[in-house]
Amino acid sequence: DTEVTQTPKHLVMGMTNKKSLKCEQHMGHRAMYWYKQKAKKPPELMFVYSYEKLSINESVPSRFSPECPNSSLLNLHLHALQPEDSALYLCASSPSGGADTGELFFGEGSRLTVL
Amino acid sequence: AQSVTQLGSHVSVSEGALVLLRCNYSSSVPPYLFWYVQYPNQGLQLLLKYTTGATLVKGINGFEAEFKKSETSFHLTKPSAHMSDAAEYFCAVSEVMYSSASKIIFGSGTRLSIRP
Numbered sequence: 001d002t003e004v005t006q007t008p009k010h011l012v013m014g015m016t017n018k019k020s021l022k023c024e025q026h027m028g029h030r031a032m033y034w035y036k037q038k039a040k041k042p043p044e045l046m047f048v049y050s051y052e053k054l055s056i057n058e059s060v061p062s063r064f065s066p067e068c069p070n071s072s073l074l075n076l077h078l079h080a081l082q083p084e085d086s087a088l089y090l091c092a093s094s095p096s097g098g099a100d101t102g103e104l105f106f107g108e109g110s111r112l113t114v115l
Numbered sequence: 116a117q118s119v120t121q122l123g124s125h126v127s128v129s130e131g132a133l134v135l136l137r138c139n140y141s142s143s144v145p146p147y148l149f150w151y152v153q154y155p156n157q158g159l160q161l162l163l164k165y166t167t168g169a170t171l172v173k174g175i176n177g178f179e180a181e182f183k184k185s186e187t188s189f190h191l192t193k194p195s196a197h198m199s200d201a202a203e204y205f206c207a208v209s210e211v212m213y214s215s216a217s218k219i220i221f222g223s224g225t226r227l228s229i230r231p
Contacts, residue, residue: 004158031217033219040224041223041224042205042221042222042223042224043159043205043221045218045219048218056218090158090159092158092159094217103149103161103164103209104151104159104161104219105161106151106158106159106160107158108156108157108158109156109157109158111156
């Protein structure tokens with residue numbers, strides 16, 4: 001069983017909708033990540049939060065808005081998405097920022113379809 | 116910047132045969148290296164990692180990998196393939212950023228198929 005929980009598992013939305021993806025971990029990790037994965041491709045880093053502060057934004061379009069309310073929760077707010085944004089969105093966590101080896105613990109993902 | 120290259124997007128072996136998945140890295144500093152596995156419609160699971168110390172690393176499900184600095188390689192092996200090993204495998208390198216969280220760079224992935 002994964003210790004990183006993502007909801008919903010599947011989401012279908014129109015281009016004018018506003019929706020959110022949620023991620024939760026209770027391992028005491030202080031770094032959390034959003035990745036986007038297209039079919040038959042590797043995960044692509046979107047955002048990294050370290051100690052609840054945004055530390056990395058990989059030039060992601062503003063229609064994706066991350067939020068880290070506390071060290072256990074990570075949200076990804078979606079607005080005015082395009083069909084090409086359809087993908088598997090993966091959340092991950094790692095023990096800490098700083099001298100962290102970078103081992104990631106992944107959730108099972110939220111599969112997003114934009115119509 | 117650090118990067119990894121996986122040779123072969125698809126590898127097919129017979130059940131019971133040796134599995135060899137190739138990964139080469141590029142790094143200006145001693146790297147942290149990982150192999151992750153992804154089963155269909157699931158997230159990624161860590162198979163094994165190299166940080167420091169012993170260059171032969173053993174992981175879960177009978178997999179192991181050897182860090183070879185002279186060859187800048189971190190190939191994944193398993194002596195005897197099982198049908199349940201069929202999945203996508205990603206090699207990854209960690210760019211440690213001491214002022215914030217680490218940045219993980221994934222290779223393009225290798226799909227492993229097992230023939231009965």
